[in-house]
Amino acid sequence: MVFSGAPEMRRSDLLSVVSVLDVDEVLERAATIGAERTGAGAVVLALVDERPVAPGGDDVLDEPRVTARGTDLPRALALRDRLGDAGLEGAPGERPEHEVVRLRDAAGDEVLRVPVVVSGRLFADLLLLDPPADGFADDDVESISVLGKVTGVAVRNALSYHLNEKRREAAELAAAVDQSMRPPFLLAEPTSRIADGALRISGARAAAVVAASSDGMDVLATAGDVDADLPHLLDEVADRVRAAEADGRGFVVRAGGRPVWGLPLSPAHAPAGVVVLVLDPARSHPSAEDRALLSSFVRHGSLVLDHGVLQQERQHAVLAADRDRIARDLHDVVIQRLYATALRLRTGAREGRGDDEHVSEAIREIGDSIREIRGTIFELERGRSASLRSDVLGLAREYGPALGFVPVVRTWGPVDSLVGEDLAGQATVVLRELLSNCVRHAGAGRCEVDLAVESGWFSLQVCDDGRGMPDGDVATSGLRNLRSRATDLGGELFVEPAEPRGTRVRWRVPLDPQAGSVASPAASVASSSAEPAAGEA
Numbered sequence: 001m002v003f004s005g006a007p008e009m010r011r012s013d014l015l016s017v018v019s020v021l022d023v024d025e026v027l028e029r030a031a032t033i034g035a036e037r038t039g040a041g042a043v044v045l046a047l048v049d050e051r052p053v054a055p056g057g058d059d060v061l062d063e064p065r066v067t068a069r070g071t072d073l074p075r076a077l078a079l080r081d082r083l084g085d086a087g088l089e090g091a092p093g094e095r096p097e098h099e100v101v102r103l104r105d106a107a108g109d110e111v112l113r114v115p116v117v118v119s120g121r122l123f124a125d126l127l128l129l130d131p132p133a134d135g136f137a138d139d140d141v142e143s144i145s146v147l148g149k150v151t152g153v154a155v156r157n158a159l160s161y162h163l164n165e166k167r168r169e170a171a172e173l174a175a176a177v178d179q180s181m182r183p184p185f186l187l188a189e190p191t192s193r194i195a196d197g198a199l200r201i202s203g204a205r206a207a208a209v210v211a212a213s214s215d216g217m218d219v220l221a222t223a224g225d226v227d228a229d230l231p232h233l234l235d236e237v238a239d240r241v242r243a244a245e246a247d248g249r250g251f252v253v254r255a256g257g258r259p260v261w262g263l264p265l266s267p268a269h270a271p272a273g274v275v276v277l278v279l280d281p282a283r284s285h286p287s288a289e290d291r292a293l294l295s296s297f298v299r300h301g302s303l304v305l306d307h308g309v310l311q312q313e314r315q316h317a318v319l320a321a322d323r324d325r326i327a328r329d330l331h332d333v334v335i336q337r338l339y340a341t342a343l344r345l346r347t348g349a350r351e352g353r354g355d356d357e358h359v360s361e362a363i364r365e366i367g368d369s370i371r372e373i374r375g376t377i378f379e380l381e382r383g384r385s386a387s388l389r390s391d392v393l394g395l396a397r398e399y400g401p402a403l404g405f406v407p408v409v410r411t412w413g414p415v416d417s418l419v420g421e422d423l424a425g426q427a428t429v430v431l432r433e434l435l436s437n438c439v440r441h442a443g444a445g446r447c448e449v450d451l452a453v454e455s456g457w458f459s460l461q462v463c464d465d466g467r468g469m470p471d472g473d474v475a476t477s478g479l480r481n482l483r484s485r486a487t488d489l490g491g492e493l494f495v496e497p498a499e500p501r502g503t504r505v506r507w508r509v510p511l512d513p514q515a516g517s518v519a520s521p522a523a524s525v526a527s528s529s530a531e532p533a534a535g536e537a
Helices: 008-018 023-038 073-083 138-143 147-180 188-202 230-236 238-247 288-350 356-382 388-403 421-442 477-488
Strands: 042-047 065-069 101-104 110-118 121-129 206-213 216-224 251-255 258-265 273-278 408-412 447-454 457-464 492-497 503-510
Touching: 008 023, 008 147, 023 042, 023 110, 023 121, 023 138, 023 147, 042 073, 065 073, 073 110, 073 121, 110 147, 121 147, 147 188, 147 288, 188 206, 188 216, 188 258, 188 273, 188 288, 206 230, 206 238, 216 230, 230 238, 230 273, 238 251, 238 258, 238 273, 258 288, 288 356, 388 408, 388 421, 388 447, 421 447, 421 457, 421 477, 421 503, 477 492, 477 503
Parallel strands: 216 408, 408 447
Antiparallel strands: 042 065, 042 121, 101 110, 110 121, 206 216, 206 273, 251 258, 258 273, 447 457, 457 503, 492 503
16 A cells, blocks of 8 residues: 555565564664665654553653664754654644654754654654755655655554564463462462563563551562662652552652552452562553553452452361361360269269279379360460561561661561461561660661561561671670571571661571571572661670
């Protein structure tokens, strides 16, 4: 169709544009052909992709992404900003297809504008600068008049292919989330699959599923390029995460110089959380279709988490019913039978029947049995104790008055799910010692506590901004005890200065004590980032 309007010698150029299914490659080829055919000394390509901003959102993703060849970027940005909508008809979202538009830059030199319109919206702006000495020839301009239309068709084809591939991939990722929800229905695995799926659908640099509260930030799962800046970046957006958890609305902001996109999980029964995506400014941002696809994936993940919570509650209900039945059977059958036996023995002893010594021994044994059974009933009724995270938050609040502030608490990974009761007990003892040291010696104004589970290891880190260790002395009895505890469990203790001041202590042990002497884990996110550690001794 459009090929018939182009000179014969341009047919191969136009075919090269429509023959690829990658948007960036389509635009790059169009820019190269436009510069070659017109003799332009410079070319500016602005990826606009006009989209309405989300209600109430400060959508920084809709800024044009500008690249330039043959000129510097400041000039390209200034020119693109100055031209605005010059020569373009229709409102955003209703752009008709355009021919090449002749304009002038600030110096009066001619500029050719080749709009790339896709489905009624200006997707990209191709600007050809620095014409030959005699200007852009009319024949050359006419020969590329069809370039914008062909490029728009090629971009639409590439976007359609991209979207179909994304839909297929999203369906596979959603199925992977479904398959991860299996007995005993722990939420750690599906949460990790949600983070990985969101990363792949969005093309982000890093992804994290987080939950924020007044006590700190819990990082439930991560995926992608998780670097040392991630904890600080998450701290920057903590208020937006809390707001998203409260009102269920996403956000797009800049933090640490990077675009950050937050999509709240919206479960009815599972704990609230937000999928935080750190985008790469150098790459194409997600299109409107990608956003809709990712939002659908996150909603599906919320339903899977709800399913997991309901299954957990069902298991707990079954377990509670079993406990009640066992307690009832013990009380109504076993204990009553033992009481009856004891009464008969006492009666026989009082009436002088049998061997008093043997009878008394039997009575004592029965009494012991009754006490043990009562203890069993009590344990069944009491159930499991509080989580490690709850214990750590309680310790942080307990030491708040002595420190003058409440330490920040962050968790990385499924701490409550994977840390056993014995190790949790050890961890609370270690934390109490470190916080006590911080109170007695540090003189700190801030303290951060990080709990992390990664690669089969558990780490507890505390970092303060106090006066630091005197002369590098770490051989105090408190730290010796902590090092001994770590060594006994196959782990280790690290003490080092914090930047710009203070002390960092990290206590790390394997989740499986037998693996401690063999495995060597990758550095955990908490250690490579905030490497908390508080506690001067």
